[in-house]
Amino acid sequence: MSRIDGSLALQDVVKRFGNTEVVHGVSFDVADGEFVVFVGPSGCGKSTLLRMICGLESVTEGEVRIGGERVNDLPAARRGLALVFQSYALYPHMSVYQNMAFGLENLGMPKTEIQARVGEAARMLRLEEYLQRKPTALSGGQRQRVAIGRAIVREPRIFLFDEPLSNLDAELRVGMRAELVDLHRRLGTTMIYVTHDQVEAMTMADKIVVLRAGRVEQVGLPLELYNNPCNRFVAGFIGSPRMNFLEGRVVDGVIELPGLGVVRTRARLPAGGTPISIGIRPEHIHAGHQADNNLTGAVAGVEQLGGLSYVRLAGPDITIQIPGQTRLAAGAATPIHFPAGAIHVFDADGLTLPRQTP
Amino acid sequence: MIGTIASQAAGRLYAAVMNLPERPMRWAQGHLPDGRLGWLFVGPNLAIFAVFTFLPIIVDFYYAGTGGTNLLPTERPWVGLENFASLLACKDYFEPNSCVRDQFWYAIWNTVKFVALQVALMLAFSLVTALVLNRKIIGRGFFRAAFFYPVLLSPVVVALIWKWVLQRDGVLNAAFVGAGLQPVEWLLSARSAFGWTVFVSIWAHMGFYTLILLAGLQAIPADIYEAAAMDAAPPLRVFRRITLPLLMPSVLVVLVLGLIRAVQIFDEVYVLTGGGPGSATTYLVEFIYNTGFSAQVRQYGLAAAASLLLAGVLLVLTLIQLRGMRAKGSSRG
Numbered sequence A: 001m002s003r004i005d006g007s008l009a010l011q012d013v014v015k016r017f018g019n020t021e022v023v024h025g026v027s028f029d030v031a032d033g034e035f036v037v038f039v040g041p042s043g044c045g046k047s048t049l050l051r052m053i054c055g056l057e058s059v060t061e062g063e064v065r066i067g068g069e070r071v072n073d074l075p076a077a078r079r080g081l082a083l084v085f086q087s088y089a090l091y092p093h094m095s096v097y098q099n100m101a102f103g104l105e106n107l108g109m110p111k112t113e114i115q116a117r118v119g120e121a122a123r124m125l126r127l128e129e130y131l132q133r134k135p136t137a138l139s140g141g142q143r144q145r146v147a148i149g150r151a152i153v154r155e156p157r158i159f160l161f162d163e164p165l166s167n168l169d170a171e172l173r174v175g176m177r178a179e180l181v182d183l184h185r186r187l188g189t190t191m192i193y194v195t196h197d198q199v200e201a202m203t204m205a206d207k208i209v210v211l212r213a214g215r216v217e218q219v220g221l222p223l224e225l226y227n228n229p230c231n232r233f234v235a236g237f238i239g240s241p242r243m244n245f246l247e248g249r250v251v252d253g254v255i256e257l258p259g260l261g262v263v264r265t266r267a268r269l270p271a272g273g274t275p276i277s278i279g280i281r282p283e284h285i286h287a288g289h290q291a292d293n294n295l296t297g298a299v300a301g302v303e304q305l306g307g308l309s310y311v312r313l314a315g316p317d318i319t320i321q322i323p324g325q326t327r328l329a330a331g332a333a334t335p336i337h338f339p340a341g342a343i344h345v346f347d348a349d350g351l352t353l354p355r356q357t358p
Numbered sequence B: 001m002i003g004t005i006a007s008q009a010a011g012r013l014y015a016a017v018m019n020l021p022e023r024p025m026r027w028a029q030g031h032l033p034d035g036r037l038g039w040l041f042v043g044p045n046l047a048i049f050a051v052f053t054f055l056p057i058i059v060d061f062y063y064a065g066t067g068g069t070n071l072l073p074t075e076r077p078w079v080g081l082e083n084f085a086s087l088l089a090c091k092d093y094f095e096p097n098s099c100v101r102d103q104f105w106y107a108i109w110n111t112v113k114f115v116a117l118q119v120a121l122m123l124a125f126s127l128v129t130a131l132v133l134n135r136k137i138i139g140r141g142f143f144r145a146a147f148f149y150p151v152l153l154s155p156v157v158v159a160l161i162w163k164w165v166l167q168r169d170g171v172l173n174a175a176f177v178g179a180g181l182q183p184v185e186w187l188l189s190a191r192s193a194f195g196w197t198v199f200v201s202i203w204a205h206m207g208f209y210t211l212i213l214l215a216g217l218q219a220i221p222a223d224i225y226e227a228a229a230m231d232a233a234p235p236l237r238v239f240r241r242i243t244l245p246l247l248m249p250s251v252l253v254v255l256v257l258g259l260i261r262a263v264q265i266f267d268e269v270y271v272l273t274g275g276g277p278g279s280a281t282t283y284l285v286e287f288i289y290n291t292g293f294s295a296q297v298r299q300y301g302l303a304a305a306a307s308l309l310l311a312g313v314l315l316v317l318t319l320i321q322l323r324g325m326r327a328k329g330s331s332r333g
Ligand SMILES: Nc1ncnc2c1ncn2[C@@H]1O[C@H](COP(=O)(O)OP(=O)(O)OP(=O)(O)O)[C@@H](O)[C@H]1O
Pocket: A017, A020, A022, A040, A041, A042, A043, A044, A045, A046, A047, A048, A049, A196
């Protein structure tokens, strides 16, 4: 079976509501069959971007191409996409079956074909028992699955999801996450998934687009973003608990952290005296001193998760992750070591400084 | 100096007034058994209700069972169900001339015709108006106010406005004459007078129902329409399959409220046409009014009996409405 091309390209897309510009020239490509996650803090324009792609919102400037074809002026109905709303947006007066069949009826599809498709989707999503129920008589997770079913039956070129799991409890969310990834593997259709939860992004995505305030900060594979964030924002946004940042200055080829000591890094440092900041993830900090890059902090608080522990230090204000359980108590002076290879260095504008080539 | 004294005095006075109920309330709280304090608050209202609503209802029942033309209850002979019997005595209910009380049956059939036409047209007009006003049109706020404005007018004012337009030397005929046409006796032909009573009552009340429907439309979440757009539903289908079903509870409210008020039609028509020409626009309430209060022979008993029959009809309609509202409430909750 030859599928329709589900690739997507955005080029210098700008969105203005009246005089307020909320998306400032966004460009990226999505290959056919990819699972792409848009991630970014609340209000950064994720939903706006998604709504422009599916045609519910007009594109002020720039170009949206689906399957190589410019769709800026194509109405939502004719783009062949399916959107799963954050609020589900199920038709409250229709049964689950009717909710899923409505879009197919609009296409003038024969009844038997509709029944076959809805039946297939209901089986896949384990909704068979609920087909005659109204959405109000369903749990949050079931409603979610109906919303997904409504998208599946139309066999769209691209699935779009706008924070589909944010209304579910934590346990259900983890379950649905796996189901969506599984669904993607089975259908092989392009999926674009919006979330502000970087854990969802890391666990589900083939490719992540990090957005901030209407701009693309970085596009890349999940681990690429984790290992080589291109700026301080991405470094802080990807990873949990978030990266620790310390302010400092370049002195004689090393970085002086005022009041804390000096650290060596692998970054190509600018001239002496330049203000600079470093970042290091909690899981990369070692407890105990080694040859160099040593600091000492006082314990301000401990979170024991059983399998691992997070220790919050005061002055330097950082969090470290310790495998297993710890006996550290508040107030204890704790020696720590920053491995040089794990330190990210950012210039005054927050851009990552490149590593030295060995 | 004087200012501070004045403001202090004002403060004292305010406190004194606000503290006035303190003593009686304390007394009441101390002396009334638990849970009875509420009666104290609804008491005054209840008294007014009793005198001006409950008492007349009882009096109405009594009068409906008595005959004669004397207003004094003690001077009225008891006739039992005779008034009802004479109202309902008919060879053929569809032929008012064959009835003992032909005016009553003319009024009933006029009212039926009026209610059917007025409610159907009003529902259609207010639905269309609400749909238009729910879109992002220019001057939406102005139009919403303009359509609601007649609702604020007293019925007599409404009737006088339209009388001024429709009478022989009125505004409409002036326009006709200005355009070189013959003036028309709008209110002196049975058909046109009937038509105008329907029109004027729609004009006067439509805004209220439009408002109910508009509120119902705005309660439909926008994302459902976006889902329908993604589902490629054409506009007419969106209306039939989504807007209309979700608006149905509001439509039901409009339908029943409109029915109740149409059955009760009186003041606008009374001032506009006086029930004429002949009895072409005499509706039920006007028949009751004429029979009891304006005819040469004042048949209070007959009027009371007719008003009880009308009350029965309204009671049925109200019960239907209450059921509808309850169904709506439970489906939302
Ligand atoms: N219709 C609108 N008119 C004006 N401004 C809007 C409109 N819709 C969105 N915005 C603005 O655009 C910006 C981006 O909104 P958007 O809904 O895309 O954010 P988001 O990234 O989806 O946030 P969240 O994670 O909270 O859903 C916000 O600052 C918002 O205030």
